Amino acid sequence: MGYKVAAPMSTTLPDLTTLRDACTIFAGDAAREIMRIYAGDLGERTKADKSPVTDADHAAEVVIVAGLRALTPGLPVVAEEEMAAGHVPKIDASRPGAPFWLVDPLDGTKEFIKRNGEFTVNIALIENGRPTLGIVLAPATETLWRGASGLGADKREGGGAFTAITTRPAPPQGLTACASRSHAIYSDLDIWFRNNNLTVADRVQAGSSLKFCLIAEGKADIYPRFGPTNEWDTAAGQGVLEAAGGEVVTTDGRPLLYGKEHFSNPHFIARSKAAR
Numbered sequence: 496m497g498y499k500v501a502a503p504m505s506t507t508l509p510d511l512t513t514l515r516d517a518c519t520i521f522a523g524d525a526a527r528e529i530m531r532i533y534a535g536d537l538g539e540r541t542k543a544d545k546s547p548v549t550d551a552d553h554a555a556e557v558v559i560v561a562g563l564r565a566l567t568p569g570l571p572v573v574a575e576e577e578m579a580a581g582h583v584p585k586i587d588a589s590r591p592g593a594p595f596w597l598v599d600p601l602d603g604t605k606e607f608i609k610r611n612g613e614f615t616v617n618i619a620l621i622e623n624g625r626p627t628l629g630i631v632l633a634p635a636t637e638t639l640w641r642g643a644s645g646l647g648a649d650k651r652e653g654g655g656a657f658t659a660i661t662t663r664p665a666p667p668q669g670l671t672a673c674a675s676r677s678h679a680i681y682s683d684l685d686i687w688f689r690n691n692n693l694t695v696a697d698r699v700q701a702g703s704s705l706k707f708c709l710i711a712e713g714k715a716d717i718y719p720r721f722g723p724t725n726e727w728d729t730a731a732g733q734g735v736l737e738a739a740g741g742e743v744v745t746t747d748g749r750p751l752l753y754g755k756e757h758f759s760n761p762h763f764i765a766r767s768k769a770a771r
Contacts, residue, residue: 508567508594511628511643514620518630519641521562522616525555525600526634529607529616533634539608542579547604552576555600559618563596573758574598575727592623597753599727603703612636613702619730624752629734631704640708642738648711662740662767663713669696670770673706673718683721693717693770707732707765711739717766726758733765741767 508514529551532538538550556576563572571584573595584595596618601607603614612635620628627644640660642648649657672695674684688695699715707729709715730753733743743751743765751763 508570508620511620511646514566514628515630515641515643515646517562517566518618518620518628519639521559522618522630522632522639524562525558525616526632526637528554528558529601529614529634533607533610537608544579547608548576548579549601549604549607551607552601552604555616556598559598559600559616563598563618567596571595572598573727575600575725578727578758592754594620594622595754597621597626597727597730597758599704599731602728603705606702611702613705615703615705615731617704617727617731619727619734621730621753624754625750626730626734626737626753629731629736629738631708631731631735633705640711640735642711642735644738646738648735648739650708650712660712660739662710662736662769663716665716665767665769666696669694670716671695671697671699671714673709673715673765674698674700675702675706675720675722684719687719687721704728704732707736707743710741710765710767711736713767716770717764719762719764721762724760724763726753726755726760729760729763729765736765741765 532551532554540548542548553576556574560572560574573584599617601614602617606613616632618630619626630641632639637653639651648660650660651657670693701709706718710718733751736743743763745751746762
């Protein structure tokens with residue numbers, strides 16, 4: 496399957512530093528909308544695919560999409576709630592690898608509804624099927640991770656300064672494995688770890704794209720996901736992790752790529768390169 500999302504041939508992108516800094520602002524604006532709604536009535540309802548959605552998902556997406564379309568006119572924006580409503584960006588199969596945005600305005604909606612704080616804003620730029628920019632912001636803790644090709648990855652807590660982050664060497668006692676807060680099946684993970692001769696000394700559960708960020712900042716080592724995900728669920732986290740020195744691969748060891756049919760992902764493993 497090729498990469499099918501395309502932009503007009505005349506599209507010229509600003510440099511990654513400009514895009515990164517602008518998307519940092521968009522994520523912050525979206526987070527304020529999310530937390531405004533978090534403090535009151537969530538407006539919870541169910542989409543056609545039976546997954547939950549809230550007023551915060553839509554409010555955050557409006558902010559981000561408007562910002563991206565002003566920043567990069569003509570560049571397709573693939574956003575979760577617009578996709579759910581049937582608003583699919585124009586497809587041009589003649590231009591494989593053309594750049595586009597992937598947006599998950601509120602990743603971890605189930606965690607948002609539980610009010611456990613483990614939800615994130617996610618913005619990613621895809622170029623040639625790879626995430627070259629990723630922004631992940633956890634509104635409840637005001638923690639933001641970001642990464643860009645050639646610029647590295649960094650993290651900011653609250654109103655503090657950004658500090659560089661990187662993946663860690665494999666701990667001698669064994670790996671720390673991440674698992675989904677809502678989708679973990681430990682028996683399957685244990686079998687996979689044994690089959691791949693990996694020693695797991697500790698586990699950590701986290702919602703949304705926080706798992707990618709834990710690996711990126713050296714607090715964990717590996718996150719296998721053997722269940723369905725969409726591209727907007729993973730792209731921003733992958734952008735942060737790869738900029739921090741990690742990787743996200745399919746079960747056959749190939750890079751997880753973007754622009755696939757229906758924007759659906761296969762099973763994948765996010766990890767530090769020391770956790771291979």
